[in-house]
C-alpha cells in the first residue's frame with residue numbers, strides 16, 4: 213500500500229467478523245468486491261477481523277457516500293476520521309462494553325491499584341509484600357521477573373523462577389499478576405503464568421513485540437517509552453489492538469527531560485490528554501515517574517485528581533536493601549497509610565479506591 217500520510221480513514225464497525233485471513237489486510241478484497249466504485253475512486257481498505265473493525269484510507273480526493281456504506285450488510289456504524297489511531301481512539305469505543313483484566317473491569321468508578329516490588333527477589337520478600345498490599349486494597353501484584361537493567365552488572369531478575377513465585381504469592385493473597393516480558397522468549401513464559409503482560413518503557417516501540425502482544429491472549433499494560441511522545445504511545449496501543457488484542461491499558465511512567473533533580477519527569481498532562489484521545493484505561497506510575505519515594509504519594513494524588521484509572525506503585529519491605537529501584541519504593545510499613553491518603557482525592561473526583 214502506498215504511503216498515505218495525512219489521508220482520511222473510512223472506519224466501518226462491523227456486526228460480525230468478516231471471513232478469516234490476515235487480520236489487517238486480507239479482506240480488503242471483500243470490500244473491494246462490494247464497493248468497486250469507491251475503491252476505483254482511490255480508497256484502499258483494510259479489515260481488522262478479530263476486532264470487527266474495517267478501515268479505508270483515501271488516497272486522492274474521492275467522494276465517499278457514507279450512507280451507502282452504512283446500508284451494507286454487517287456494517288453497524290461507519291464514519292470518517294482523520295486520525296489513524298482507529299481502534300484506540302474514542303469513536304471506536306462508542307456503545308461497546310469495557311473489558312476485564314486481572315479481575316478488574318474497566319470503565320467503572322473503582323480505581324485499579326497495582327503494587328509490588330520492582331523486582332522479585334525471594335519468596336519471603338514477595339510473600340510479605342503481597343500480604344501487605346492485598347490488605348491495603350491492591351488488586352494486582354507487580355514484580356519484575358526479568359529486568360531490563362541499564363548496567364549489565366546490575367541484578368537481572370530471577371527469571372522463570374520469579375514467575376512461579378509471583379503466581380504463588382498472588383494466588384495466596386487473592387491478587388492478579390502483572391509482570392514484564394522483556395523479549396519474545398520471555399513473553400511466552402509470562403503469557404502462560406501472569407494475568408496481565410507488561411511491556412516496559414524500553415520496549416515501547418519494539419514493533420515485533422507489539423505485534424506479538426496482539427496475539428498473546430492476555431491483557432497488556434503498555435508503558436510509555438520515556439523518550440516517546442503521547443502520539444507514539446497511542447500508536448503502540450494501536451499496534452496491539454490492530455493485531456487482535458482488545459485489552460490494552462496505557463501507563464504514564466515519566467519521560468526524560470532536562471530536569472535532573474528527579475529520575476524522570478512524570479508527565480501529568482499525559483493523563484487528561486490520553487483520556488481525551490483514547491478509550492483505554494490510563495494507569496499512572498509515580499514510582500518511575502519520580503524515582504523518589506518521598507514524591508510518590510503527592511504525584512499519585514495528582515494523577516488520581518487528573519483522571520487516572522489506576523496507579524502502579526513500587527513497594528519493598530526494606531527499600532535500602534532492594535536489588536533494584538529501592539529509592540522509589542514505598543516502604544511496606546507505610547503503604548497502607550499512603551493508600552489511605554489517596555482515598556479522599558479519589559472520592560473528590562468520583563472514584564473509589
Ligand code: PEP
Pocket residue numbers: 330356360392411412413414435465500
Ligand atoms: C517496571 O515497572 O518495573 C519498569 C521497569 O518500568 P519501566 O519499563 O517504566 O521503566
Ligand code: MN
Pocket residue numbers: 330331500526536537
Ligand atoms: Mn522498577
